[in-house]
Amino acid sequence: MQKTTFINLLMFLLLCFTSQAQLQSPEEYLKFKKGDRFLRHHQVVSYYEYVAAQNPSQVKLIQYGSTNEGRPLIAAVVASAENFAALEEIRTNNLKAIGLLDGKPSTRKQPAIAWMSYNVHGNESCGTNTAPFVIHELLNPNSARSKAILANTVVILDPSINPDGYDRYANWYNQKVGAKYNANAAAWEHQEPWPGGRFNHYIFDLNRDWAWQVQKESQERMALYRQWMPQLHADFHEQGVESPYYFSPAAKPYHEDITAWQREFQKIIGDYNKKDFDKNGWLYFSKERFDLLYPSYGDTYPTYNGAFGMTYEQGGSGRAGLGIVKRDGDTLTLKQRIDHHFSTSFACLDAISANADKAVTEFIKFHDNTSKNPIGPYKSYVIKTKGEEARVKEFLNYLDKEGFQYGVAGKDYMANGYSYHDDKAGFVKVEAEDVVFNLYQPRSMFLKILMEPKTMVEDSMTYDITSWSLPYAYGLKAYALKDRLNPAGKVNFENKITKAENAYAYLARWQSFSDLKFLSAIMQKGIKVRSAAKSFEIEGQTYPAGTLVITRTGNERLGAQLEKILTEEATKLGVGLTAVTTGMATKGSDFGSENVVFLKMPKVATVAGEGISTTGFGEVWHFFDQQIQYPITVLPENTLGSTNLSQFDVLILPGGNYNRILNESALGKIKEWVRNGGRLIAIENALKALAGKEGFELKAKEDEKKKESDESKLKIYGNAERESISEETPGSIYRVTMDTTHPLAFGYGNTYFSLVLEGAAYQYLNDGWNVGVTKSKDLIAGFAGVKAQEKLKNSLIWGVQEMGRGNVVYLANNPLFRGFWQNGKLLFGNAVFVLGN
Numbered sequence: 001m002q003k004t005t006f007i008n009l010l011m012f013l014l015l016c017f018t019s020q021a022q023l024q025s026p027e028e029y030l031k032f033k034k035g036d037r038f039l040r041h042h043q044v045v046s047y048y049e050y051v052a053a054q055n056p057s058q059v060k061l062i063q064y065g066s067t068n069e070g071r072p073l074i075a076a077v078v079a080s081a082e083n084f085a086a087l088e089e090i091r092t093n094n095l096k097a098i099g100l101l102d103g104k105p106s107t108r109k110q111p112a113i114a115w116m117s118y119n120v121h122g123n124e125s126c127g128t129n130t131a132p133f134v135i136h137e138l139l140n141p142n143s144a145r146s147k148a149i150l151a152n153t154v155v156i157l158d159p160s161i162n163p164d165g166y167d168r169y170a171n172w173y174n175q176k177v178g179a180k181y182n183a184n185a186a187a188w189e190h191q192e193p194w195p196g197g198r199f200n201h202y203i204f205d206l207n208r209d210w211a212w213q214v215q216k217e218s219q220e221r222m223a224l225y226r227q228w229m230p231q232l233h234a235d236f237h238e239q240g241v242e243s244p245y246y247f248s249p250a251a252k253p254y255h256e257d258i259t260a261w262q263r264e265f266q267k268i269i270g271d272y273n274k275k276d277f278d279k280n281g282w283l284y285f286s287k288e289r290f291d292l293l294y295p296s297y298g299d300t301y302p303t304y305n306g307a308f309g310m311t312y313e314q315g316g317s318g319r320a321g322l323g324i325v326k327r328d329g330d331t332l333t334l335k336q337r338i339d340h341h342f343s344t345s346f347a348c349l350d351a352i353s354a355n356a357d358k359a360v361t362e363f364i365k366f367h368d369n370t371s372k373n374p375i376g377p378y379k380s381y382v383i384k385t386k387g388e389e390a391r392v393k394e395f396l397n398y399l400d401k402e403g404f405q406y407g408v409a410g411k412d413y414m415a416n417g418y419s420y421h422d423d424k425a426g427f428v429k430v431e432a433e434d435v436v437f438n439l440y441q442p443r444s445m446f447l448k449i450l451m452e453p454k455t456m457v458e459d460s461m462t463y464d465i466t467s468w469s470l471p472y473a474y475g476l477k478a479y480a481l482k483d484r485l486n487p488a489g490k491v492n493f494e495n496k497i498t499k500a501e502n503a504y505a506y507l508a509r510w511q512s513f514s515d516l517k518f519l520s521a522i523m524q525k526g527i528k529v530r531s532a533a534k535s536f537e538i539e540g541q542t543y544p545a546g547t548l549v550i551t552r553t554g555n556e557r558l559g560a561q562l563e564k565i566l567t568e569e570a571t572k573l574g575v576g577l578t579a580v581t582t583g584m585a586t587k588g589s590d591f592g593s594e595n596v597v598f599l600k601m602p603k604v605a606t607v608a609g610e611g612i613s614t615t616g617f618g619e620v621w622h623f624f625d626q627q628i629q630y631p632i633t634v635l636p637e638n639t640l641g642s643t644n645l646s647q648f649d650v651l652i653l654p655g656g657n658y659n660r661i662l663n664e665s666a667l668g669k670i671k672e673w674v675r676n677g678g679r680l681i682a683i684e685n686a687l688k689a690l691a692g693k694e695g696f697e698l699k700a701k702e703d704e705k706k707k708e709s710d711e712s713k714l715k716i717y718g719n720a721e722r723e724s725i726s727e728e729t730p731g732s733i734y735r736v737t738m739d740t741t742h743p744l745a746f747g748y749g750n751t752y753f754s755l756v757l758e759g760a761a762y763q764y765l766n767d768g769w770n771v772g773v774t775k776s777k778d779l780i781a782g783f784a785g786v787k788a789q790e791k792l793k794n795s796l797i798w799g800v801q802e803m804g805r806g807n808v809v810y811l812a813n814n815p816l817f818r819g820f821w822q823n824g825k826l827l828f829g830n831a832v833f834v835l836g837n
């Protein structure tokens with residue numbers, strides 16, 4: 001070797017070494033000391049950008065989206081230089097191996113892919129503050145541990161899943177803290193104001209949104225997730241200040257389909273998690289509280305997609321600040337919280353890395369098994385489409401979002417199957433245009449769990465809802481079949497839009513959420529709309545009650561624009577539209593009849609603030625602002641008594657505790673406003689504020705006060721938690737019988753399936769319309785406590801009371817819950833737009 005070459009080589013090595021050694025720590029780069037303040041989101045992003053720029057051969061920074069408030073959503077893919085050079089091959093091999101991408105994987109040895117998500121709940125803020133330290137240590141050239149991890153694991157780090165919520169908390173806290181933090185729990189820096197930083201911009205809980213992807217952040221993240229399909233996903237949270245730390249193994253119930261290897265790994269990882277904690281004497285617990293059932297979490301969604309999904313919970317959250325004194329007199333500091341999350345971040349990377357080969361093999365086996373021998377009794381599903389196209393289309397949009405395969409049946413035949421609607425087995429008449437899909441496809445375990453009619457709950461002490469079956473959520477006429485049915489072709493719903501030279505009116509059936517969006521859009525373009533109060537027949541077609549009738553009369557000033565706007569919006573939203581040339585019905589009322597009701601464009605208000613359910617409000621806000629894009633005025637709760645309500649047509653009370661807000665004078669004002677023509681819509685536990693009050697017909701059901709024998713008073717203390725759930729329904733599905741002649745039920749058949757979350761139940765209205773009710777045997781799926789079941793028999797679910805010139809609408813269940821119960825949205829739309837006109 002020539003001397004100059006040798007020196008060059010030395011120089012090169014030195015340069016390599018120094019450039020890595022010079023990677024500044026988060027503290028150096030951002031000029032702070034760990035735990036002495038909360039970083040703001042943009043600082044964390046800038047550190048990640050810096051690290052990526054310094055390590056172009058090991059880090060790929062991806063901006064996968066942006067939040068509602070415009071903050072970037074980022075993920076850093078970190079790998080050894082060797083793996084990094086083949087990153088795209090590794091990614092595509094992984095997808096090919098599980099059937100998500102065509103082609104055969106190359107023979108390259110495949111590393112495991114581990115994905116770490118921090119701070120899905122914005123005020124569980126130590127996660128985002130840990131993430132810079134994790135990436136720094138992972139790239140530490142002197143760390144044998146990091147090298148060992150990266151030798152066989154590709155690590156994806158998302159430092160902040162919910163930046164809007166995170167900054168809401170961090171900015172608030174930074175404004176409240178003095179020169180030194182005050183550890184007294186009574187200090188204002190420990191009293192986070194409503195709605196708190198837990199939620200995203202629209203006050204949704206992103207850790208309930210993994211499967212449904214109602215929120216922007218979830219949609220954008222899941223698109224990236226499915227491009228990588230990691231073998232491990234760790235979700236970093238915080239819990240109450242007094243609970244020290246939680247890690248896997250998870251608590252029961254586990255979903256029955258979780259595999260033996262996934263269960264085993266829960267234990268394996270527990271051994272890694274506990275190491276530092278045992279060594280340092282840090283307190284922790286496992287196997288309690290955090291279960292694996294509801295499919296829309298950051299641990300269950302990955303689990304049902306073949307990965308190890310794990311929740312980590314540090315004690316802290318929005319109360320903890322930089323330091324807080326606990327009951328035992330010790331101070332919990334941000335630095336400790338960061339150290340703990342840092343420890344488990346590496347523990348779980350150690351665990352996956354030590355088991356990388358097995359994790360990859362088992363991951364492939366999982367997908368191979370579930371797609372070749374699908375689990376569960378049902379292998380295929382049939383969705384009836386005739387007359388149901390609008391609802392089915394919305395469901396297919398969901399399947400598309402998740403990338404599931406489906407098609408049409410292609411021919412008529414008879415089969416045996418379980419009817420969701422009737423909740424029993426029987427013959428199914430499959431017709432050629434019905435939608436068919438089966439579980440012989442990639443990721444079918446997740447699909448199976450979304451479709452299962454009844455989820456087996458091995459232990460009723462669960463953290464969340466126990467049923468979510470999509471055919472009920474989408475209001476589908478669906479069947480589950482034990483045989484394999486293969487789709488025979490593409491689904492092609494023709495969107496029928498007919499025009500007419502001299503149209504008298506345009507008709508749109510009222511069947512699905514898209515129709516509601518259509519109404520919202522055309523109303524805002526100044527089009528006058530009517531709604532048929534009864535079914536009718538015209539020009540050879542029958543139209544059900546609720547059909548929108550848009551006459552040329554009243555819209556003359558739009559001229560030819562009328563047809564243009566209508567057809568454009570109908571096309572955009574996939575809504576059918578028929579032009580008719582007469583106003584005379586062959587059956588039912590003509591269009592000038594009082595049975596074809598003009599719909600006033602309502603001015604809508606709702607209420608937010610202390611006492612109101614955070615997510616309950618968020619669901620209403622998001623529904624108007626994003627889903628139907630219709631103006632809504634949000635009133636602060638403390639102005640409800642002083643605001644001039646006469647400027648509004650509709651007032652929505654989301655769930656909440658209204659004891660303080662609806663005092664006698666505020667309630668009196670609201671009643672007067674209703675009597676003058678206002679429409680009050682109360683949701684879920686907002687009903688409690690109206691029940692039994694003067695002027696309101698609503699009555700809560702009393703608890704059955706059975707005469708207790710002396711013996712039955714001998715309760716076992718250790719069973720207290722278990723006994724308390726006998727009063728609860730943690731999200732079960734009930735059959736609701738509908739009065740389809742009432743405008744609140746337009747667009748629905750005789751039966752609606754409702755997600756019941758409240759143990760509270762109400763009597764049928766004596767003087768009012770019982771539009772949706774349960775009868776004696778209507779629990780379809782999910783867990784409901786014995787006492788709750790008794791109460792929910794023969795109870796009011798949807799009711800309308802006429803009061804003076806106005807109406808009070810009682811929605812005892814929340815049709816907008818988490819934005820995923822698609823079939824409830826039209827009903828809510830009826831309450832806002834159709835009823836009371």
Ligand SMILES: [Zn+2]
Pocket residue numbers: 121124207237238
């Ligand atoms: Zn959390």
